[in-house]
Amino acid sequence: xxxxxxxxxxxxxxxxxxxxxxxxxxxxxxxxxxxxxxxxxxxxxxxxxxxxxxxxxxxxxxxxxxxxxxxxxxxxxxxxxxxxxxxxxxxxxxxxxxxxxxxxxxxxxxxxxxx
Amino acid sequence: xxxxxxxxxxxxxxxxxxxxxxxxxxxxxxxxxxxxxxxxxxxxxxxxxxxxxxxxxxxxxxxxxxxxxxxxxxxxxxxxxxxxxxxxxxxxxxxxxxxxxxxxxxxxxxxxxxx
Numbered sequence: 001x002x003x004x005x006x007x008x009x010x011x012x013x014x015x016x017x018x019x020x021x022x023x024x025x026x027x028x029x030x031x032x033x034x035x036x037x038x039x040x041x042x043x044x045x046x047x048x049x050x051x052x053x054x055x056x057x058x059x060x061x062x063x064x065x066x067x068x069x070x071x072x073x074x075x076x077x078x079x080x081x082x083x084x085x086x087x088x089x090x091x092x093x094x095x096x097x098x099x100x101x102x103x104x105x106x107x108x109x110x111x112x113x114x115x
Numbered sequence: 116x117x118x119x120x121x122x123x124x125x126x127x128x129x130x131x132x133x134x135x136x137x138x139x140x141x142x143x144x145x146x147x148x149x150x151x152x153x154x155x156x157x158x159x160x161x162x163x164x165x166x167x168x169x170x171x172x173x174x175x176x177x178x179x180x181x182x183x184x185x186x187x188x189x190x191x192x193x194x195x196x197x198x199x200x201x202x203x204x205x206x207x208x209x210x211x212x213x214x215x216x217x218x219x220x221x222x223x224x225x226x227x228x229x230x
Contacts, residue, residue, distance in 0.1 A: 041222025106160035
């Protein structure tokens with residue numbers, strides 16, 4: 001069974017440029033998560049989707065970050081404009097359902113460098 | 116509020132040594148789940164184990180074993196006869212059963228196994 005797929009794996013941009021990350025979750029997983037992982041830290045949740053609905057976006061910096069999950073499968077996370085402090089690894093995860101009962105499985109992440 | 120503490124930032128061992136990674140957690144919930152993930156240099160978070168708060172049985176999987184003790188709020192991870200391929204950052208994480216809870220990670224412990 002295929003795992004969580006993310007692209008691109010690496011992205012280098014200059015500050016003020018836009019950037020987008022794509023995620024395809026494990027087939028049949030209704031819940032999708034976007035995390036940001038800063039160097040030397042554990043991942044921190046940005047947004048969680050239950051099917052097409054964003055049920056927790058309290059940690060998403062809405063002035064520059066946006067996300068969508070059309071049709072309840074693939075998802076895209078966008079940053080516009082990017083700032084130096086956005087350099088991090090952006091991880092996508094999925095689980096069968098939300099809440100704590102289901103294990104979250106992670107993709108390989110996108111390493112973003114903002115110059 | 117939830118909190119996970121991994122006090123060991125980095126551990127270095129020589130191959131075939133046993134090593135224990137510590138994890139201490141805080142939560143007010145009575146039903147919760149604990150996880151360990153492995154993050155090799157490639158960056159992907161690999162799920163290792165999940166335990167629920169009602170199951171304090173220790174678990175062994177090959178060279179890996181986990182010791183869950185509610186009395187000390189700890190969920191420690193031991194690798195027996197470590198190998199170079201075990202070199203990675205290991206994260207302990209916690210989520211409550213509530214649908215509104217998020218997966219909270221510790222800062223991780225970097226394990227370096229030298230030949």
